[in-house]
C-alpha cells in the first residue's frame with residue numbers, strides 16, 4: 001500500500017518537472033525573438049556601407065536627418081572609410097553613431113588599398 005503511493009508521488013513529481021521544463025523552453029524562445037526584434041530596431045536608423053575592390057556599394061547614400069548609426073563592412077580587400085566632416089573613421093566591422101544634419105558628406109577609403117584606392121569616393125546625402 002505504501003509502495004503504491006510512493007510510485008504515484010514519484011510519477012507526479014516527474015510529470016511536474018517535465019511540464020515546467022517545457023514551459024521554460026518556450027519562454028526562452030519568446031525572449032529570444034523579442035530581443036532580436038528590439039536590437040534590429042534600436043538606436044535610430046542604420047546606414048550600412050560596404051566596400052569591395054575598388055568601390056563602395058553605392059556612390060550616394062541618402063538618409064534622413066537625425067541619429068544614425070553608420071556601420072562599415074569590407075567584403076573584399078582591406079578598406080575603411082573616412083568622413084572628415086563628421087569626424088568619423090571606420091574600418092571593417094566598426095560602426096559609429098552620429099547626429100546627422102542636412103547636407104552632403106563626402107567620404108573616401110582611408111586605407112591605402114592598391115591600384116583603385118583613389119577611385120573609392122562616395123558621399124552621404126542627408127535630407
Ligand SMILES: [Cu+2]
Nearest residue numbers: 109111113117
Ligand atoms: Cu583604399
